[in-house]
Amino acid sequence: MSAPSLDPVLSRIDSDISAATERLLELLRIPSISTDPAYKGDCETAADWLVADLASIGVNASKRPTPGHPMVVGHAGPKGEGVPHVLFYGHYDVQPVDPLNLWDKPPFAPELQETPKGTVIRGRGSSDDKGQLMTFVEACRAWKAIHGELPCRITFFFEGEEESGSPSLVPYMKENADELKADIALICDTGLFGEETPAIVTMLRGLLGEELTVKAASKDLHSGMYGGIAMNPIRALSNVIAQLHDETGRITVPGFYDGVPELSDELKAQWAGLGFDASHFLGEVGLSVPAGEDSVTPLEMIWSRPTCEVNGIWGGYTGEGFKTVLPAEAHAKISFRLVGQQDPLAIRESFRAYVRSLLPADVEVEFKGHGASQAGQMETSDPAFEKARAALSDEWPQPAAFVGCGGSIPIAGHFQKILDMNAMLIGFGKDDDQLHSPNEKYDLNSFHKGIRSWARVLDALSR
Amino acid sequence: MSAPSLDPVLSRIDSDISAATERLLELLRIPSISTDPAYKGDCETAADWLVADLASIGVNASKRPTPGHPMVVGHAGPKGEGVPHVLFYGHYDVQPVDPLNLWDKPPFAPELQETPKGTVIRGRGSSDDKGQLMTFVEACRAWKAIHGELPCRITFFFEGEEESGSPSLVPYMKENADELKADIALICDTGLFGEETPAIVTMLRGLLGEELTVKAASKDLHSGMYGGIAMNPIRALSNVIAQLHDETGRITVPGFYDGVPELSDELKAQWAGLGFDASHFLGEVGLSVPAGEDSVTPLEMIWSRPTCEVNGIWGGYTGEGFKTVLPAEAHAKISFRLVGQQDPLAIRESFRAYVRSLLPADVEVEFKGHGASQAGQMETSDPAFEKARAALSDEWPQPAAFVGCGGSIPIAGHFQKILDMNAMLIGFGKDDDQLHSPNEKYDLNSFHKGIRSWARVLDALSR
Numbered sequence: 001m002s003a004p005s006l007d008p009v010l011s012r013i014d015s016d017i018s019a020a021t022e023r024l025l026e027l028l029r030i031p032s033i034s035t036d037p038a039y040k041g042d043c044e045t046a047a048d049w050l051v052a053d054l055a056s057i058g059v060n061a062s063k064r065p066t067p068g069h070p071m072v073v074g075h076a077g078p079k080g081e082g083v084p085h086v087l088f089y090g091h092y093d094v095q096p097v098d099p100l101n102l103w104d105k106p107p108f109a110p111e112l113q114e115t116p117k118g119t120v121i122r123g124r125g126s127s128d129d130k131g132q133l134m135t136f137v138e139a140c141r142a143w144k145a146i147h148g149e150l151p152c153r154i155t156f157f158f159e160g161e162e163e164s165g166s167p168s169l170v171p172y173m174k175e176n177a178d179e180l181k182a183d184i185a186l187i188c189d190t191g192l193f194g195e196e197t198p199a200i201v202t203m204l205r206g207l208l209g210e211e212l213t214v215k216a217a218s219k220d221l222h223s224g225m226y227g228g229i230a231m232n233p234i235r236a237l238s239n240v241i242a243q244l245h246d247e248t249g250r251i252t253v254p255g256f257y258d259g260v261p262e263l264s265d266e267l268k269a270q271w272a273g274l275g276f277d278a279s280h281f282l283g284e285v286g287l288s289v290p291a292g293e294d295s296v297t298p299l300e301m302i303w304s305r306p307t308c309e310v311n312g313i314w315g316g317y318t319g320e321g322f323k324t325v326l327p328a329e330a331h332a333k334i335s336f337r338l339v340g341q342q343d344p345l346a347i348r349e350s351f352r353a354y355v356r357s358l359l360p361a362d363v364e365v366e367f368k369g370h371g372a373s374q375a376g377q378m379e380t381s382d383p384a385f386e387k388a389r390a391a392l393s394d395e396w397p398q399p400a401a402f403v404g405c406g407g408s409i410p411i412a413g414h415f416q417k418i419l420d421m422n423a424m425l426i427g428f429g430k431d432d433d434q435l436h437s438p439n440e441k442y443d444l445n446s447f448h449k450g451i452r453s454w455a456r457v458l459d460a461l462s463r
Numbered sequence: 464m465s466a467p468s469l470d471p472v473l474s475r476i477d478s479d480i481s482a483a484t485e486r487l488l489e490l491l492r493i494p495s496i497s498t499d500p501a502y503k504g505d506c507e508t509a510a511d512w513l514v515a516d517l518a519s520i521g522v523n524a525s526k527r528p529t530p531g532h533p534m535v536v537g538h539a540g541p542k543g544e545g546v547p548h549v550l551f552y553g554h555y556d557v558q559p560v561d562p563l564n565l566w567d568k569p570p571f572a573p574e575l576q577e578t579p580k581g582t583v584i585r586g587r588g589s590s591d592d593k594g595q596l597m598t599f600v601e602a603c604r605a606w607k608a609i610h611g612e613l614p615c616r617i618t619f620f621f622e623g624e625e626e627s628g629s630p631s632l633v634p635y636m637k638e639n640a641d642e643l644k645a646d647i648a649l650i651c652d653t654g655l656f657g658e659e660t661p662a663i664v665t666m667l668r669g670l671l672g673e674e675l676t677v678k679a680a681s682k683d684l685h686s687g688m689y690g691g692i693a694m695n696p697i698r699a700l701s702n703v704i705a706q707l708h709d710e711t712g713r714i715t716v717p718g719f720y721d722g723v724p725e726l727s728d729e730l731k732a733q734w735a736g737l738g739f740d741a742s743h744f745l746g747e748v749g750l751s752v753p754a755g756e757d758s759v760t761p762l763e764m765i766w767s768r769p770t771c772e773v774n775g776i777w778g779g780y781t782g783e784g785f786k787t788v789l790p791a792e793a794h795a796k797i798s799f800r801l802v803g804q805q806d807p808l809a810i811r812e813s814f815r816a817y818v819r820s821l822l823p824a825d826v827e828v829e830f831k832g833h834g835a836s837q838a839g840q841m842e843t844s845d846p847a848f849e850k851a852r853a854a855l856s857d858e859w860p861q862p863a864a865f866v867g868c869g870g871s872i873p874i875a876g877h878f879q880k881i882l883d884m885n886a887m888l889i890g891f892g893k894d895d896d897q898l899h900s901p902n903e904k905y906d907l908n909s910f911h912k913g914i915r916s917w918a919r920v921l922d923a924l925s926r
Contacts, residue, residue, distance in 0.1 A: 035784030096786055102683075164784050205687070209785045218749030220565075220900040224668070224868075227800055228770035229761055230745065231754040234795075235708070235773055241698060242705035282693065282825075286681030289824040291694040298692055307691035310698055311788050312779035317796060321498030321627050322672045322833040323559055324798050325774050325899050332697075333780060335787050337690055361752040362745075370785040405687075436788050437683040 005147065006459045012142040013451050020138045020451065021112065021121065021444065023053065027092070027130050028110035028123045034069055034093035035164035043069040043160045046092045050158055057141045059156060064176075066168035069093060069160030073179065076140070077150035084462050085153040087182040087421070089411055090133030090189065091162035094125035095436045102438035112444065117432075119444040127433035131442035132188040133158065135428060135450030142455060151462035155182050159411070162189075165209065165371030166410060173418045184384050185415040186457070190405055190427035192446070193274070196397040198453065200388060201425035202378040203304065203404040204412055206338035208347055209370030212237070212355065214315075214330045216363050221326040233330040234315045236363045240355050241332065244308050249293040251308045251336075255350050259341030263304055271299050274401065284432060303404025307337040333370070344372035373410030382422045384461055391456035392426065395449060426457065468610065469922045475605040476914050483601045483914065484575065484584065484907065486516065490555070490593050491573035491586045497532055497556035498627035506532040506623045509555045513621055520604045522619060527639075529631035532556060532623030536642070539603070540613035547925050548616040550645040550884070552874055553596030553652065554625035557588035558899045565901035575907065580895075583904040590896035594905035595651040596621065598891060598913035605918060614925035618645050622874070625652075628672065628834030629873060636881045647847050648878040649920070653868055653890035655909070656737070659860040661916065663851060664888035665841040666767060666867040667875055669801035671810055672833030675700070675818065677778075677793045679826050684789040696793040697778045699826045703818050704795065707771050712756040714771045714799075718813050722804030726767055734762050737864065747895060766867025770800040796833070807835035836873030845885045847924055854919035855889065858912060889920065 013020075032046035033039040047063045047070045054061035054074045061074025072092070077083075097107040105111065110123025121131060143150050157180060161168055173180060193199040216233040217226070246252050263271075278298035282288055292301035301307075315330030317323035336351075338344055352367050359365060378385070380402060392400035405425070412423040428450035434440045476483075495509035496502040510526045510533045517524035517537045524537025535555070540546075560570040568574065573586025584594060606613050620643060624631055636643060656662040679696040680689070709715050726734075741761035745751055755764035764770075778793030780786035799814075801807055815830050822828060841848070843865060855863035868888070875886040891913035897903045 035786070036782070096780070096782060096784075098780070098782065099683075163786075207687075207787070209787075211785070216750065219897065220562075221748060222898040222900070223770070223772045223774060223798060224670075224800065225765065225894065225898065226748070227765075227772045227798075228755040228768055229741070229753050229764040230748065230750055231752070232772055234776050235704060238701040238704035238773070238776075241701035245698070278692070285684060285689070285693065287679065287693055287825045289694070290692050291823070291825070292691040301692040302688065302690075305691055307686070309686045309690045309695055309787075309789055310701070310779065311686060311786060312781045312790075313697050313701075313793065314777045314781040316773065316775035317559070317561070318775045318777040318794070319499070319559060319561065321559075322674070322796060322798070323498070323626075323774060323899060324670070324672075324772075326772055327775075330776065331781070333785060335686060335690075335785070337687065360754070362750045362754070431688065434682070435685040435688065436786060437685065 008146045009142045009455045010452055012146050017448050024131055024134045025110050028125055029108055031108045032093050033096050034161050043093060047072050047160055050092055057144045066172055068168045071172055072158040074156040077153040079153055083153050085182040087155040087157055087185045088136050089157045089185055089187045091129045091159045093160045093163050095163050097124050104439055120441040122441045124440050126440055126442035127429045128435045129189045131447055132427050136188055136454045138451040139454035151458050173414055177419055181419050185421050185423040187423055187425045188427050189409055190425045191429035193401050193403055198392040198396045198400040199403045201405040202380050202402045204376040204409050206344055206373045206375040208336040208344045208372045210334050211368040212332045213366045217328050220328050223324040223326040226326050230326055231362050232326055236359055237330040237332055240358045241310055243358055253351050253354050261340040304339055306339050310334050339375045344374055374413055376413040379422045387460040388424055388457050391460040392453055395453045395456050471609045472605045472918045473915055475609050480911050487594055487597045488573050491588055492571055494571045495556050496559050497624050499559055506556055510535050510623055513555055517619060520607045529635055531631045534635055535621040537619040540616040542616055546616050548645040550618040550620055550648045551599050552620045552648055552650045554592045554622045556623045556626050558626050560587050567902055582907040585904045587903050589903055589905035590892045591898045592652045594910055595890050599651055599917045601914040602917035614921050636877055640882055644882050648884050648886040650886055650888045651890050652872055653888045654892035656864050656866055661855040661859045661863040662866045664868040665843050665865045667839040667872050669807055669836045669838040671799040671807045671835045673797050674831040675795045676829045680791050683791050686787040686789040689789050693789055694825050695789055699822055700793040700795055703821045704773055706821055716814050716817050724803040767802055769802050773797050802838045807837055837876055839876040842885045850923040851887055851920050854923040855916055858916045858919050
């Protein structure tokens with residue numbers, strides 16, 4: 001099935017896999033946690049590393065300043081009328097590592113580990129997203145090594161703020177639209193459908209993040225003196241959270257479901273055919289019962305339905321022992337995954353008004369917004385999708401599937417809206433990669449076959 | 464009204480007040496936080512300081528080891544048939560100081576500060592309980608200086624674990640009952656009723672502390688991948704907390720109100736006569752509406768009704784920025800104030816069963832108990848109560864009142880039950896002392912008139 005120009009590239013990838021892994025470990029050692037200002041210098045270091053690595057394969061790359069962490073942008077490959085032009089996007093920043101005590105090894109001392117399921121690359125960012133980003137770079141390195149040139153024109157576009165809401169991304173894309181415009185965007189920040197089944201994500205959820213500070217008394221109080229008579233903000237906050245879902249699992253924010261599409265019968269049938277095993281999916285993490293809306297299937301819960309989750313809560317005394325304090329404040333971080341035409345800004349407004357309506361006398365709330373992105377739907381009629389599906393199917397034991405994705409990758413929508421480009425999400429992560437959790441890993445097999453997959457996709461798209 | 468032997472003692476107290484304040488500041492500099500193992504050595508230091516200070520006024524005192532922090536026990540004064548014998552109890556340990564950033568000055572660098580309401584002694588423990596404890600010691604010092612002897616036989620009994628549930632107290636009292644037994648126990652760990660009105664507490668609430676760990680998935684999850692389908696333990700915990708009170712403010716734990724007495728009409732009338740200003744009480748801390756049961760008066764809420772308060776809550780990501788984690792666990796510290804014949808151990812059992820019944824599928828809970836003490840009712844027919852009331856009324860502008868107390872001082876019940884002694888709670892703290900909160904203070908006036916009050920009470924009880 002492979003073209004003659006492709007086979008030597010695949011061989012080169014196989015023979016270079018150890019060196020490629022070493023390069024990835026080098027990048028993983030840089031603790032580029034974007035959300036924590038203490039790691040600002042490390043984010044710069046990671047961007048510098050990528051500029052240098054791209055330069056080593058002939059890409060004209062540079063760091064581009066933003067009000068936050070820098071972008072890395074580079075250009076390479078043949079130009080001219082009729083030469084396909086792809087943009088590749090990835091992000092070099094990573095999630096925080098707490099709770100640190102749950103890591104078996106230091107999160108930024110990555111290493112290869114043998115596990116019952118095969119060799120894994122262990123460390124923060126191995127899967128999300130440094131390992132995935134490097135699959136594409138390594139594919140380009142192999143093409144360049146074998147053919148002296150890339151198979152098509154490529155723009156590299158790496159971000160350093162994806163894990164902290166991408167505050168600089170939209171302004172940067174708007175200001176640099178001419179430079180970034182290509183025929184299609186390739187994004188590597190998603191997963192396989194199964195061990196043997198690659199996936200192209202065609203449906204992405206949006207994300208709305210809100211941080212609440214619920215305030216009652218003007219200072220912390222002694223619960224012996226004020227307990228009972230003074231409103232407790234933890235109780236007020238818990239009451240709010242308890243009312244965000246009704247007894248059927250539906251989210252109660254007024255107007256929340258406006259713009260949530262019904263799945264087509266065709267897609268329902270396709271998804272039913274995938275044989276998703278909810279018991280296995282939940283069982284892997286110690287659970288057994290789907291906790292979402294009563295009326296939808298488990299696959300819909302994770303791919304096509306909106307959600308509301310509390311990602312963090314804190315207030316009062318949380319140390320060792322006991323302190324009978326009645327705190328002045330309580331806090332929560334709450335996020336919504338959005339689908340279809342749900343409007344994140346309208347929901348933010350409705351959510352804030354709703355929370356205020358649920359608070360008792362003497363309780364006030366302050367909100368802080370953390371990102372707001374709409375859901376995305378890819379334009380699968382673009383021939384690039386069928387080309388890529390075929391290329392991926394050549395590499396993996398099972399044919400590639402068009403799937404939904406619970407996560408939010410706002411960048412896909414931005415390419416559509418700001419740059420009028422289609423975006424294709426291909427990735428090689430696995431469900432047990434422990435993204436955003438302690439002991440994050442990326443299968444060496446994901447990395448190796450991921451690189452081979454991109455070589456095949458680039459070959460297919462360049463024809 | 465004063466006896467001839469009393470007047471020179473009161474004069475001595477007045478002339479010695481600067482030196483007495485300096486001694487208190489010395490004690491306040493010792494960070495004897497009992498709940499935090501890091502301060503174990505400081506608790507020993509505070510006990511040593513007290514032993515030395517008692518020795519300086521001729522008390523035969525020593526540190527007594529326990530499995531936790533030591534007791535300080537000392538004896539002094541005339542013995543013999545017909546000589547009254549009082550025991551004085553106070554505690555030298557203090558509350559933790561977090562959130563540290565809300566302190567205007569370091570909590571263990573105490574100092575005198577001028578405020579619009581007069582001079583205050585600022586620092587952790589100034590009011591709870593080191594400053595109060597020292598009012599009694601300073602009264603004894605003045606008696607000793609003037610008369611060469613105390614007016615009655617006195618046993619000093621200081622504890623170092625009051626702020627962490629007093630785990631060693633009951634065993635110690637049982638093992639040392641003979642040594643500790645006296646005619647009556649005097650306890651200085653309560654407050655004035657108002658600026659000008661001293662109080663003897665005759666009704667105390669008990670305390671039950673519970674720590675919950677609510678567990679769902681076996682590890683932290685990515686809310687993009689598992690949101691919606693996986694149960695969120697913060698949501699489960701919030702649901703539990705939201706259901707602990709009904710819409711009228713009543714606590715819903717089954718059997719919780721068993722043993723809660725109705726107030727007598729007489730006491731209701733006496734309390735109504737106190738003219739308690741709930742608006743002012745709440746207004747001082749930025750609140751306006753009593754948050755307790757709809758059907759009771761504000762004074763009943765803080766003195767005679769049981770309560771349930773969340774003292775701390777935490778789970779998920781609580782740092783800067785945002786992390787779309789779906790945590791494996793969520794935690795809360797919850798305490799109950801108990802009254803009348805409510806049984807703390809029966810309520811603990813009922814509470815745990817009730818919480819379990821409120822949890823959804825796949826969610827488990829672990830409990831850790833933090834102290835369980837029954838409420839107390841003092842035996843006010845003991846003539847000592849009228850003697851003390853008269854003595855306090857001589858010192859203060861307004862006559863002393865018999866009052867309830869929202870706080871839990873289990874020691875009073877222990878004296879009754881273990882040593883068959885009556886206990887009298889007299890203290891000089893004020894509502895704005897910020898007990899258990901940042902910027903704790905004790906009015907210099909409380910300290911000074913507190914010392915004078917004890918001199919008067921000792922004089923009255925010795926007759």
